[in-house]
Amino acid sequence: MDTPALPGFKKVLALPSRLILPRLIKKAEKIIVSSQDYADNGNLAKIAKLYPEKIKVIPFGVETDVFRPKIKTDNSKVVNQAAALVNFVTRHFIKRGGHTLLFIGGLDQAHYFKGLSLLLKSMKLITSTVTLNIIGTGELKNQYEKEVKSLGLSNRVNFLGKVSEDELIRQYQNADLLILPSINEHEAFGLVLIEAMACGVPVIASRLPGVRSVFEDGKQGYFCEPGNVRDLAEKIDQLCRDENKRQAMGQAARILAKDKYDWEKIADQILDEFSNNR
Secondary structure (H helix, E strand, C coil): CECCCCCCHHHHHHHHHHHHHHHHHHHCCCEEECCHHHHHHCCCHHHHHHCHHHEEECCCCECCCCCCCCCCCCHHHHHHHHHHHHHHHHHHCCCCCCEEEEEECCCCHHHHHHCHHHHHHHHCCCCCCEEEEEECCCCCHHHHHHHHHHCCCCCCEEEEECCCHHHHHHHHHHCCEEEECCCCCCECCCHHHHHHHHCCCCEEEECCCCHHHCCCECCCEEEECCCCHHHHHHHHHHHHHCHHHHHHHHHHHHHHHHHHCEHHHHHHHHHHHHHCCC
16 A cells, blocks of 8 residues: 655665565566556556566455445434544544544654645645544654644644544544545555545545546545645645535545445455466
8 A cells, every 4th residue: 555664764675675576576477556557657667567467456445334424323323323423522622613634644754655744734725614633643643743733723633543443434424525645656555545435535635656546536536736735725625615516526436435446346356366377
């Protein structure tokens, strides 16, 4: 899904990679990639050019019967779900108001490329009333909290830490937009995009190799230019101001997730590929 961005990481692995990787690639019968776009234009480009016949595209998948939009349930379940939400909000002292943006990613140096700092800066330019919920943990959390304070966003940003799968799904379902503002090609796909889409949530992501093949620009969400704070803010504003478009994109996102990324379909593709080797 992504590659570590730790300082010196590439240097540490450079020698073993040069010695071992060519042999592994040469012996491999197939090289599974999440998208042809990333194979051709991302970190695998050289390999894809040398062995195009070995490249097989199978995207990541999502359990669409688990990650799904809110559904109508009986009164007792509604009460229980509401109580769980109130309890979570109370425990985390969550600020609420306007439209809810969701960011999910590690708050560590290895995942700095996820672009949280960029998103925080864009919050200053967004004219719509929004609240940002951040799910994730890591050693940079204090740094991000200081950044939030220095930008004057303390009443608009919630750090939720690590959450259970049930709470993760609730956060997706209650979000208006999922934001993936990655800043470079360490981002190869973005699993959170298909989880959000499975929950019927429109997405905004950076136009990067691999990522830009996950959904259709203008249909399930918008792409923004990597590292462009103003472009990101404008795309968020566009969808916050247009409820009809948000709803239409959310519906299209759910359809795409079920048609292209459902785990059962992905599993069948994997089985078919390996069965063809026999």
